Amino acid sequence: xxxxxxxxxxxxxxxxxxxxxxxxxxxxxxxxxxxxxxxxxxxxxxxxxxxxxxxxxxxxxxxxxxxxxxxxxxxxxxxxxxxxxxxxxxxxxxxxxxxxxxxxxxxxxxxxxxxxxxxxxxxxxxxxxxxxxxxxxxxxxxxxxxxxxxxxxxxxxxxxxxxxxxxxxxxxxxxxxxxxxxxxxxxxxxxxxxxxxxxxxxxxxxxxxxxxxxxxxxxxxxxxxxxxxxxxxxxxxxxxxxxxxxxxxxxxxxxxxxxxxxxxxxxxxxxxxxxxxxxxxxxxxxxxxxxxxxxxxxxxxxxxxxxxxxxxxxxxxxxxxxxxxxxxxxxxxxxxxxxxxxxxxxxxxxxxxxxxxxxxxxxxxxxxxxxxxxxxxxxxxxxxxxxxxxxxx
Numbered sequence: 412x413x414x415x416x417x418x419x420x421x422x423x424x425x426x427x428x429x430x431x432x433x434x435x436x437x438x439x440x441x442x443x444x445x446x447x448x449x450x451x452x453x454x455x456x457x458x459x460x461x462x463x464x465x466x467x468x469x470x471x472x473x474x475x476x477x478x479x480x481x482x483x484x485x486x487x488x489x490x491x492x493x494x495x496x497x498x499x500x501x502x503x504x505x506x507x508x509x510x511x512x513x514x515x516x517x518x519x520x521x522x523x524x525x526x527x528x529x530x531x532x533x534x535x536x537x538x539x540x541x542x543x544x545x546x547x548x549x550x551x552x553x554x555x556x557x558x559x560x561x562x563x564x565x566x567x568x569x570x571x572x573x574x575x576x577x578x579x580x581x582x583x584x585x586x587x588x589x590x591x592x593x594x595x596x597x598x599x600x601x602x603x604x605x606x607x608x609x610x611x612x613x614x615x616x617x618x619x620x621x622x623x624x625x626x627x628x629x630x631x632x633x634x635x636x637x638x639x640x641x642x643x644x645x646x647x648x649x650x651x652x653x654x655x656x657x658x659x660x661x662x663x664x665x666x667x668x669x670x671x672x673x674x675x676x677x678x679x680x681x682x683x684x685x686x687x688x689x690x691x692x693x694x695x696x697x698x699x700x701x702x703x704x705x706x707x708x709x710x711x712x713x714x715x716x717x718x719x720x721x722x723x724x725x726x727x728x729x730x731x732x733x734x735x736x737x738x739x740x741x742x743x744x745x746x747x748x749x750x751x752x753x754x755x756x757x758x759x760x761x762x763x764x765x766x767x768x769x770x771x772x773x774x775x776x777x778x779x780x781x782x783x784x785x786x787x788x789x790x791x792x793x794x795x796x797x798x799x800x801x802x803x804x
Contacts, residue, residue, distance in 0.1 A: 414435055414436065414437055414438070415436075419437070430453045431453070432453050432454055432455075433452070433453060434450065434451070434452050434453075435450070435451055435452075435453060436448065436449075436450045437449055437450075437451065437459075439463065441463055443465060443466055443467075444463040444464060444465055444466055445463065445464050445465075445466050445496050445497055447463055464496050467571060467572060468496065468571060468572065468573040468574075469495065469496055469497070469500040469501050469504075469560065469562045469571035469572075469573055470493050470494060470495060470496060470501065470536070470560055470562075470573045471493075471494045471495075471496055472491050472492070472493065472494075472558075472573075472575055473491065473492040473493075473494050473539070474490070474491050474492045475491040475575075476489070476491075478580075479577070479578070479579035479580065480579070480580045480581075480582060481548040481579055481580070481581050481582070482548070482581070482582055482583070482584050482585070482659060482661065483548060483549070483550060483551050483581050483582065483583060483584055483661070484547065484548060484549075484584070484661045484662060484663060485547070485548055485584075485659050485660060485661045485662070486515065486545060486546075486547055486548075486659075486660050486662060487545070487546060487547075487548055487579075488543050488544070488545045489543065489544045489545075489546075489577070490541065490542070490543040490544075491541075491542060492539050492540065492541055492542075493533075493536060493539070493540045493541075493542050493560070494538075494539045494540075495536055495537070495538070498536075498537050498538075499564055499565065500562060500563075500564055500569075500571045501535065501536040501537070501562045501571075502535045502562060502563050502564060502565055502567070503534070503535065503562060503563045503567065504532075504533040504534060504535065504536050504560060504561070504562040505530045505531065505532055505533065505560070505561050505562075506530065506531040506533055506542065506558070506559070506560055507529065507530045507531070507558075507559045507561070508544065508556055508557070508558060508559075509556060509557040509559065510555060510556035510557055511544075511546055511556035512546075512549070513546055513547035513549070514544070514545070514546045515545040515546055515547065516545045517531045517542070517543070517544050517545075518542070518543045518545075519531075519533050519534075519540060519541070519542055520540055520541050521541070533560075536562070544558075547662055548579070548581045549581060550581065551581050551582060551583055552580075552581055553578060553579075553580050553581075554578070554579055554580075554581060555576060555577060555578040555579070556576075556577055557574060557575070557576055557577070558574065558575045558576075558577055559572065559573070559574045560572070560573040560574075561573075584661060585605070585606060585607035585609060585611075585656075586603050586604060586605050586606055586607070586613070586632070586656075587603070587604045587606050588601070588602075588603055588654075589601070589602040589603075589604075590663070591695070592695065593668070593695035594644060594650075594665050594666070594667045594668075594695075595644065595667065595670060595694075595695045595696055596644050596645070596646055596647060596667060596670055596757065597643065597644060597696075598641050598642070598643055599641075599642045599643075599644055600639050600640070600641060600642075601615065601639065601640040601642055601652075602637060602638070602639045602640075603630075603632070603637065603638055603639075603640070603654075604635070604636075604637040605632040605633070605634060605635055605636050605637070606635070607634075608634045608635060609634060610631070610632060610633050610634060611631075611632060611656050611657055612629055612630070612631045612632070612656065613629065613630055613632060613654055613655070613656045614627065614628070614629040614653075614654075614655040614656070615627065615628055615629070615640050615642065615652065615653070615654055615655075616652070616653040616655065617642055617644070617650055617651070617652055617653075617665075618650060618651045618652075618653065619648065619649075619650055620648060620649045620650070622651075625644075625645055625650070626642055626643050626644075626645075628640055628641075628642075644667050646667070647667045647668065647669050647670075648666075648667055649664070649665070649666050649667075650664075650665040650666075650667065651663070651664060651665065652664075652665050668693070669693075669758075670692065670693050670694070670695075670700075670757070670758075671690060671691070671692055671693075671702075671750050671757065671758040672690065672691045673688075673690055673691075673748060673758075673760045673762070674689040674690060674691050674728065675687070675688045675689045675690075675762055676762065676763065677762065677763040677764075677765065678762065678763075678764060678765070679764075679765040679766075679767050680735045680764060680765070680766060680767065681735065681766070681767050682735055682736070682737045682738065682739055682766060683735060683736070683737040684734075684735050685732055685733065685734055685735060686732070686733050686735055686764060687730050687731065687732050687733075688706060688730065688731045688733070688746070688748060688762055689728050689729070689730045689731075690704065690728070690729050690731075690748070690750070690758075691726065691727075691728050691729075692719070692721045692726060692727055692728075692729060693721075693726040694721040694722065694723060694724065694725055694726065695724065696723060696724075697723045697724065698723055699720055699721065699722060699723060700720065700721045700752070701718070701719075701720050701752065701753075702718070702719050702720070702721070702750050702751065702752055702757070703716060703717070703718050703719075703750070703751045703752075704716070704717045704718075704719065704729065704731060704748070704749070704750055705747075705748070705749040705750075705751065706731055706733065706746055706747065706748055706749075707746070707747050707749075708744075708745060708746050708747040709744035709745055709746045709747075709764060710735065710736055710739055710744050710764075711733060711746065712736070715731060715733060717729075717731055733746075735766070739766055741766070742765065742766045743763065743764065743765050743766065744763075744764045744766070745761050745762070745763060745764070746761065746762045746764055747759070747761055748760050748761065748762055
């Protein structure tokens with residue numbers, strides 16, 4: 412310990428040193444640590460607490476929460492203050508997070524920062540700076556990650572590293588959730604049962620992949636009460652379901668797979684023959700689903716209509732046959748496939764139809780191309796040669 416350039420002595424933890432009454436500016440030094448300067452006013456016996464940091468680190472992490480407890484699947488924002496130990500070591504600062512998944516965003520003094528190769532650039536830190544990390548908690552249990560800050564001196568000749576291990580506890584939600592085994596377009600039932608003995612309002616919000624709200628509803632739960640939300644999904648795709656209560660939000664990713672898919676994308680038919688288009692239907696609901704299939708366009712003289720039904724919790728293939736006229740003008744056509752549920756169109760696509768030549772000489776399993784005729788002619792020539800040889804003998 413020094414006062415000015417004068418060494419006053421060496422102290423261990425809990426050690427004592429005699430000073431004259433009055434104001435003293437003391438510098439505490441320890442090898443491998445940043446020095447700390449502190450001004451004290453000595454009037455009588457007193458205790459002085461000094462916190463020293465390794466010289467390899469550049470920051471103090473202040474206002475850091477001691478115990479972090481998060482309900483499962485909820486969004487949590489970890490906020491703390493980044494304070495330079497010495498501003499000569501806090502240039503070109505980067506933040507990296509190891510072991511933390513589902514990071515939603517990182518902010519510096521309220522401004523969002525985009526990641527660069529998995530790191531977040533904080534720039535030059537000259538004073539206390541607020542940093543927030545928003546992430547989604549996972550399953551119930553204890554989790555942890557490592558927070559690392561790297562920085563340099565002004566001439567980029569030395570690198571400093573500040574690390575902190577963060578642990579947090581994930582607890583069960585205060586309510587239980589029963590979701591559909593498979594989400595579908597249309598109405599889906601979500602049942603929530605209050606299990607903590609409290610009363611609170613739950614708001615359920617469905618958002619599309621762009622973050623736009625497509626459905627929402629709220630219900631005020633009494634202790635141990637259950638309620639079923641009827642969630643309307645407008646179309647296939649990826650969605651996010653948010654359950655909001657008491658200032659917290661639980662988030663679930665939802666994928667709505669196609670209920671109808673076109674199995675036959677392309678097919679080859681012959682003039683005067685027949686073609687078949689196959690569609691696959693899936694019904695994850697507990698009700699029978701009724702559809703009308705329409706095929707039109709191309710060479711079809713009239714629209715084909717076929718009504719079908721799909722039993723609850725089942726799936727099946729449906730084939731639509733059509734006749735191919737003779738003497739067509741083109742060798743390729745496009746047919747329109749449309750599926751209606753009531754008066755609403757729930758599926759539409761196109762089938763590419765290639766017209767093959769049904770006439771001509773066929774050898775070795777089919778084919779009517781020029782190459783086939785060439786092989787046939789070659790075969791006849793070889794056969795003629797064999798006959799010629801036999802005759803000479």
